[in-house]
Amino acid sequence: MKSRKGVTLLELLIVVTLFAVIFSAVEFLFSGTIFSSASLSSRVNKDTEAISFYSQLSAQLFSSFNPRRENFLLDSDTLSFYTLSPLFYPCGVRAEYRFKKDNGTVEVVYEEFPYPDGRLGEEGKRKVVIGRFSDVKFYVYVNGEWKDAYRGSFQGIGKVEIDGREYIITGKVK
Template identity: 45%
Template sequence: MKYFSDTNFKTGFTLLELLIVVTLIAVVFTVAGMVFVNNLKSFSLLSSSLNENAIKLGFINQLTSQLFSKYEGRTINFLATKDGISFYTYYPVIYEGVVRAEYRFNKEEDGAITVIYEEFPYPDNKLGHAGLKKVFIGRFRQVEIEFLENNSWKTGYKSKNFPEVIKVDFGDAVHYITVNVKD
């Protein structure tokens, strides 16, 4: 009778060992894949949020620049309703010289607000008509604008003078623009 010694056995993996290794590799790749996908989703949400905030700040910056360059040479220089703002400014975006700037707030079916900027050359002599050129500013979940006059906030404003302070509320951020500072 012949006996086998340890040197005669060939080393290798059993089927059970192979299954365990393959299962562990699958678990590691699944966890790594889930982490990667979650990081992509987080990056996408962060990118979207940063883009939305950049658009809001661009809108506020443009409006502020135009209001600081205001023109008050008309009988009615500033008109505001819940649907928009119209005023005269020395700070045009499209044309040169003094223009009438209008911001229109259009409510969409889903409740979002689309802001459109319109600009008119100065000689048109009117406030509140369809613009010659329209520029899409942004689409926001909320945009509410109020005007400080005689220590009270109003949603509408019509005057030769510009309001003291304008409050722009995006729901998640509120910006104040000081237009007329009283001495």
């Protein structure tokens, strides 16, 4: 009787097929994980921008001050006020937030002027882009109602909506 020490073609095909099934299952699991982690990373970055914007805005509004009778301006694309919590200059400043709408996104640009000059709503000297969002709206609470346009003295309560989420800001309530 002869001893068979070789491998038949059928056995070889079975082994190759099993390896192919195992490798495709592993690839499927890893590719799904990679795609979901990329999506999660993108969402975390957007949420970080939104929370940073809210945090900076609330700190500045909490330390706002009244060098003049009128210390606050809000319209559809500008938020302007005086604050003692600047980013660039070491003093009380005029802070400007510009909401630039373009192709379904809103770019939030922060501008700063080095002293309270009485020119609310005008361009600042130093600028930085805070973030890009799908939608940004700011409201101020005045006389029992939320207003999206206001000029006068900040009453101490504001609300910012960033990508559908609401954040309430309370400063020095009068």
